[in-house]
Amino acid sequence: MAKKKSHYTCQSCGSQSPRWVGRCSGCGEWNTLVEELAETPVEQSSLSTLRDEFRWLPSQGEAIEALDASQDQIEESERLTTGISELDRVLGGGLVPDSFILLGGDPGIGKSTLLLQVIRGLVESDSQNHKKLKVLYVSGEESKNQIRARAQRLGVSGHDQVFLGAETQIEKVFESVKQLQPDILMMDSLQTFSSGVLQSAPGSVSQVREVSARLMTLAKTAGIAIFLVGHVTKEGSIAGPKVVEHMVDTVLYFEGEGAQNFRLLRAVKNRFGSVRELGVFEMSSQGLEQVTNPSSLFMSDREQPIEGTALGSTLEGTRPLMLELQALVAPSPLSLPRRTASGMDSTRISLLAAVIEKHMKLTLGDHDLFFNVAGGLRVSDPACDLAAIASIYSSTKGSPIDSHTLFIGEVGLTGEVRRVSHADIRIEEAQKLGIQRIFLSRSDYQKFHSEFDVELISVGTVTELENLL
Ligand code: TYD
Numbered sequence: 001m002a003k004k005k006s007h008y009t010c011q012s013c014g015s016q017s018p019r020w021v022g023r024c025s026g027c028g029e030w031n032t033l034v035e036e037l038a039e040t041p042v043e044q045s046s047l048s049t050l051r052d053e054f055r056w057l058p059s060q061g062e063a064i065e066a067l068d069a070s071q072d073q074i075e076e077s078e079r080l081t082t083g084i085s086e087l088d089r090v091l092g093g094g095l096v097p098d099s100f101i102l103l104g105g106d107p108g109i110g111k112s113t114l115l116l117q118v119i120r121g122l123v124e125s126d127s128q129n130h131k132k133l134k135v136l137y138v139s140g141e142e143s144k145n146q147i148r149a150r151a152q153r154l155g156v157s158g159h160d161q162v163f164l165g166a167e168t169q170i171e172k173v174f175e176s177v178k179q180l181q182p183d184i185l186m187m188d189s190l191q192t193f194s195s196g197v198l199q200s201a202p203g204s205v206s207q208v209r210e211v212s213a214r215l216m217t218l219a220k221t222a223g224i225a226i227f228l229v230g231h232v233t234k235e236g237s238i239a240g241p242k243v244v245e246h247m248v249d250t251v252l253y254f255e256g257e258g259a260q261n262f263r264l265l266r267a268v269k270n271r272f273g274s275v276r277e278l279g280v281f282e283m284s285s286q287g288l289e290q291v292t293n294p295s296s297l298f299m300s301d302r303e304q305p306i307e308g309t310a311l312g313s314t315l316e317g318t319r320p321l322m323l324e325l326q327a328l329v330a331p332s333p334l335s336l337p338r339r340t341a342s343g344m345d346s347t348r349i350s351l352l353a354a355v356i357e358k359h360m361k362l363t364l365g366d367h368d369l370f371f372n373v374a375g376g377l378r379v380s381d382p383a384c385d386l387a388a389i390a391s392i393y394s395s396t397k398g399s400p401i402d403s404h405t406l407f408i409g410e411v412g413l414t415g416e417v418r419r420v421s422h423a424d425i426r427i428e429e430a431q432k433l434g435i436q437r438i439f440l441s442r443s444d445y446q447k448f449h450s451e452f453d454v455e456l457i458s459v460g461t462v463t464e465l466e467n468l469l
């Protein structure tokens with residue numbers, strides 16, 4: 001028998017090498033190469049076999065169609081409501097019937113919970129969708145009883161519409177799909193499924209690629225909307241290669257910060273809508289609850305302005321997040337006053353304190369300064385400088401800052417306020433979260449003041465900020 005050939009595949013970017021090397025030549029990551037048996041290329045095998053497999057389905061179209069026809073279909077295909085308006089909005093106005101959606105997030109963030117609630121929403125929205133939708137939820141992580149128990153607790157009903165499966169082999173899942181012919185398929189999670197045609201372990205690049213390629217074909221040929229859950233790696237990208245993100249129509253990230261209960265749902269890729277939409281949820285004992293007025297989360301208990309707090313904006317990758325910066329400045333009994341900062345670099349805070357002393361003519365030298373980012377966040381975005389300065393100033397002066405005011409700007413040593421990256425995305429986010437007033441650098445003001453409804457105020461230097469406050 002001929003010896004089976006093997007090669008090494010980078011688990012980060014998917015590039016292959018005939019021999020092991022410490023550093024992937026494709027993406028530069030270290031120690032990501034894993035030996036895998038040489039296998040037939042995924043796309044070919046799955047595409048041809050799948051076309052045969054799903055010949056029985058009515059909605060399967062011709063392999064080649066005129067462009068205009070398919071275009072119309074995309075535009076006109078009636079979107080379904082998931083019954084969760086925050087999710088519908090992030091999806092771009094509802095669920096497209098044959099779309100393939102990847103839902104990423106840290107383990108335990110609430111992805112499975114969200115999907116079960118989507119099932120509940122879909123069942124309850126029969127009349128809006130003009131159709132009794134059939135949903136198949138397949139879990140490779142939990143037993144049917146576990147899922148059933150959780151579903152019951154979350155109030156999922158609809159016994160003739162909702163079906164559960166506990167399965168890890170993709171071929172068996174396809175068998176069930178064939179029998180059941182669901183409208184919506186939920187796969188939880190990508191890393192637990194594997195295909196029998198490959199020998200590599202579940203979660204490896206080849207498996208992840210094969211499973212998603214097959215699911216994509218299923219979505220497109222059979223007209224099934226598929227939600228695929230994927231766990232996120234430490235680095236923040238969906239575990240396994242980027243190839244998955246290329247294959248799907250929509251990539252949603254579900255994220256939350258530290259021990260806080262709020263969860264943010266964002267689209268980072270969406271073929272059917274904007275990627276700037278943000279869905280906000282709160283995790284409670286009843287599952288996820290939609291937060292229709294998200295500013296209440298970020299500015300909770302803060303209807304009255306409080307001295308020493310100011311709102312800032314940070315970018316996580318390309319994703320903006322608003323946060324509350326808090327400062328406490330008090331006369332110090334010590335000869336060497338304390339400077340403590342959590343959530344932000346303490347050197348940066350000392351530097352900003354020095355800028356305040358120099359340019360705002362405040363004396364902080366005999367005061368303790370405690371600085372904190374609310375919610376246990378850690379930020380390193382220089383765009384938070386201006387908000388940090390505002391909070392320190394507010395605490396020192398004992399003058400509260402209005403709770404619907406946001407500060408965006410980097411502050412230089414000379415006290416000038418400088419432009420930040422992607423100010424437009426931040427402003428858009430702030431507008432969504434109910435902010436009414438934004439202080440920002442002169443150049444960002446000039447660039448964006450005609451584009452947004454929210455009031456923008458230009459600040460050239462921190463001295464100017466003092467007068468404006
Ligand atoms: P889960 O949906 O299992 O996360 P994922 O699928 O992303 O790994 O969410 C699990 C967490 O959510 C768990 O830590 C408990 C919490 N939770 C609640 O607080 N309330 C609830 O009603 C449910 C169902 C979960």
Ligand code: MG
Nearest residue numbers: 111112141188
């Ligand atoms: Mg889960």
